[in-house]
Amino acid sequence: MGATHLPSTEFDGTAVDDQLEAEAEAAMGEPPAPMVQLLCPEGKLGTHPVFSEYAEKLDPEKLRRLYADMAAIRRFDVEATALQRQGQLALWVPLTGQEAAQIGSGRASQPQDYIFPTYREHGVALTRNVDLAELLRQFRGVSNGGWNPKDTNFHLYTLVLAAQTLHAVGYAMGIQRDQKLAATSDPARTEPAAAVMAYYGDGASSEGDVHESMVFASSFNAPVVFFCQNNHWAISVPSTVQTRIPLSNRAKGYGFPGIRVDGNDVIAVHAVTEWALDHARQGKGPVLIEAFTYRLGAHTTADDPTKYRESAEEDSWRAKDPLIRLEKYLRTQHLADDDFFAQVKADGDELASYVRRTTHDLETPDIRNAFANTYVEAHPLVAEELAWFEEYSAGFAAGDSDEGADAGPGTQADTEAGSR
Amino acid sequence: MTTMTIAKAINEGLRAALANNPKSLLMGEDIGPLGGVYRVTDGLIAEFGPDRVVDTPLAESGIIGTAIGLALRGYSPVCEIQFDGFVFPGFNQITTQLAKMHARSNGNLTVPVVIRIPYGGGIGSVEHHSESPEALFAHTAGLRIITPSNPHDAYWMIQQAVDCQDPIIIFEPKRRYWLKGEVDVQEAGTAADPFKAHVLREGTDATIVAYGPLVPVALAAANAAAEDGRNVEVIDLRSLSPIDFDTVTESVTKTGRLIVAHEAPTFGGLGGEIAARISERAFLSLEAPVIRVGGFHMPYPVAKVEEDYLPDIDRILEALDRAMAY
Numbered sequence A: 001m002g003a004t005h006l007p008s009t010e011f012d013g014t015a016v017d018d019q020l021e022a023e024a025e026a027a028m029g030e031p032p033a034p035m036v037q038l039l040c041p042e043g044k045l046g047t048h049p050v051f052s053e054y055a056e057k058l059d060p061e062k063l064r065r066l067y068a069d070m071a072a073i074r075r076f077d078v079e080a081t082a083l084q085r086q087g088q089l090a091l092w093v094p095l096t097g098q099e100a101a102q103i104g105s106g107r108a109s110q111p112q113d114y115i116f117p118t119y120r121e122h123g124v125a126l127t128r129n130v131d132l133a134e135l136l137r138q139f140r141g142v143s144n145g146g147w148n149p150k151d152t153n154f155h156l157y158t159l160v161l162a163a164q165t166l167h168a169v170g171y172a173m174g175i176q177r178d179q180k181l182a183a184t185s186d187p188a189r190t191e192p193a194a195a196v197m198a199y200y201g202d203g204a205s206s207e208g209d210v211h212e213s214m215v216f217a218s219s220f221n222a223p224v225v226f227f228c229q230n231n232h233w234a235i236s237v238p239s240t241v242q243t244r245i246p247l248s249n250r251a252k253g254y255g256f257p258g259i260r261v262d263g264n265d266v267i268a269v270h271a272v273t274e275w276a277l278d279h280a281r282q283g284k285g286p287v288l289i290e291a292f293t294y295r296l297g298a299h300t301t302a303d304d305p306t307k308y309r310e311s312a313e314e315d316s317w318r319a320k321d322p323l324i325r326l327e328k329y330l331r332t333q334h335l336a337d338d339d340f341f342a343q344v345k346a347d348g349d350e351l352a353s354y355v356r357r358t359t360h361d362l363e364t365p366d367i368r369n370a371f372a373n374t375y376v377e378a379h380p381l382v383a384e385e386l387a388w389f390e391e392y393s394a395g396f397a398a399g400d401s402d403e404g405a406d407a408g409p410g411t412q413a414d415t416e417a418g419s420r
Numbered sequence B: 001m002t003t004m005t006i007a008k009a010i011n012e013g014l015r016a017a018l019a020n021n022p023k024s025l026l027m028g029e030d031i032g033p034l035g036g037v038y039r040v041t042d043g044l045i046a047e048f049g050p051d052r053v054v055d056t057p058l059a060e061s062g063i064i065g066t067a068i069g070l071a072l073r074g075y076s077p078v079c080e081i082q083f084d085g086f087v088f089p090g091f092n093q094i095t096t097q098l099a100k101m102h103a104r105s106n107g108n109l110t111v112p113v114v115i116r117i118p119y120g121g122g123i124g125s126v127e128h129h130s131e132s133p134e135a136l137f138a139h140t141a142g143l144r145i146i147t148p149s150n151p152h153d154a155y156w157m158i159q160q161a162v163d164c165q166d167p168i169i170i171f172e173p174k175r176r177y178w179l180k181g182e183v184d185v186q187e188a189g190t191a192a193d194p195f196k197a198h199v200l201r202e203g204t205d206a207t208i209v210a211y212g213p214l215v216p217v218a219l220a221a222a223n224a225a226a227e228d229g230r231n232v233e234v235i236d237l238r239s240l241s242p243i244d245f246d247t248v249t250e251s252v253t254k255t256g257r258l259i260v261a262h263e264a265p266t267f268g269g270l271g272g273e274i275a276a277r278i279s280e281r282a283f284l285s286l287e288a289p290v291i292r293v294g295g296f297h298m299p300y301p302v303a304k305v306e307e308d309y310l311p312d313i314d315r316i317l318e319a320l321d322r323a324m325a326y
């Protein structure tokens, strides 16, 4: 503050910094951001000067786990789509094609990290041990959430695009304060450092909240990783309408690293995310990861992609399928055999039948829950309306018994009750 | 008992809240070394440091949105919105996120965020600096809204807001920031329930309900009416969500006439809500329709004509005449 901030209008005549010049040139010419890829579509593992070290930490057990997770969530996705088609869910938001982006990043997180998803992160939910049947509560219309975020450090889905990116930064600012408070109250206590991850899409990247969240994250050096899944489409609008440059390049404008990663390469996504979370936890500030991937199916079960895109485009992305890619690698390296893949399939079917069973059983809540949870503390208007509702409902109960047994289906009373 | 202005009372209230609750913090534009454009946070950064009194980037959605994240992590943020007309970039975060987080999570999450908004006109300012958007927020379930009209309430209400586990907006009547009054800072027992209305003046002929900046105007109107032999009761509503309808109903049952005065445009304003509720609750006691006195259906006008826009003593007395004529 004060004198050290006195503005100057004078150039001091020294040569313009090389770095600045290079950056200015890059900004004007926008060379494509190099994309981090370790496992190519043919199933061969390459190297990267920074991220190979992280990839090497993935032992055979962990690699098989990544495959099993991707297969499980794809199977779950098929099941949920079927449930929606059968009228059991109001809507479904499929993730097929994005398994590597979600499983790779979710598995790179630690339990103490807190995740803010948007509405398609079923794969991340799986890695955070959210019961997938509970995850369907929202889509079945029995809850606006369905799980307690405090149990798994996996926040509720957010349907207002990009709103959660700010919550993530605020939460990360809270982690910073917690660390300071802990250090002053008990210097001996060591808690694992934590970071926050915020998921959002290429469409959401145009929302002002993403911009504001990056400004806040940068200004306060918050331990947050922005994870943008660029799946190329925001409902029917292609990502070219949202941006002229790779989304990862935007990080530079905020002053923190931006990495574009092959979002169908689970090994690269895992490596990059682990690096970014470490970076954030060590107090080095935010990171933006753009996972370059593709939404193979419809935006939601209410969407019809044939109206806006060519099937050839989908086909070209099918050739980059994240599961097939890892399967090839596991097989050629002799890390998994037929038995393993058969077991994965059987586990997937079991998960699907569990979800189907439990979804049917999800109980419809009492609207009294909504009265109870609008406010934390007692609120007279809520109390008044609840009292009215109780009396009104009780009136119907009394009416039912008055009218007796012969008020069968199709009677006047029934029709009226049905339309309330 | 000490005497101070409303601005100073809020400042002292914030100081007490920061001292009492290590997880509380202030966030806003220019609230640090400058102390806010109205100096309400004056001196607090020097006392509590930049982690507790945070000069944020210039972004209202960012302020509210990050406050929500901090609250989810166990903090109690108090956000300052610089002026009423600039809350709208943060409107989305307030109405779709802050208000609903507790309900959406089935009660698992609480977001005890406080938002301070200096509001209302009468200070001769330029556009967007004189608005009264309270009805837009009162309509949103999940939010609580209070507005002090005097230093004692201001001192305690801000602290009560920080303690409240629900999100709460405190609309501060900016043209009354320099109004002086007595504040009892000693006993917490002098802090009234922030969600209860106060009868400031007893009367038998009619009731005037007002809040925030119009409370002194309502009192002055009642005093003027007394010179004409009319005995008018005045209620300071204090809380706009919830509204203490019991106190208003009780008063109207006694006086039979009700005038509601606020600066916000009459159409769709809280006056309409109060009129409707009181018609339902006390229809048989009413001697006249409930009459609303408020702003016109126009964007807040330029400062040179705001005198014509703002409800004043004469406008309230005219309404009183109409009510008495029934």
Ligand SMILES: Cc1ncc(C[n+]2csc(CCOP(=O)(O)OP(=O)(O)O)c2C)c(N)n1
Pocket (backbone or CB within 6 Å): A120, A159, A160, A161, A200, A201, A202, A203, A204, A205, A231, A233, A234, A235, A295, A299
């Ligand atoms: C603020 C807001 N505007 C509009 C919508 C409606 N909407 C839902 S999803 C969507 C497209 C989002 O695209 P993107 O961010 O790329 O994520 P994706 O669904 O592709 O994963 C739109 C416009 C919304 N949910 N929120």
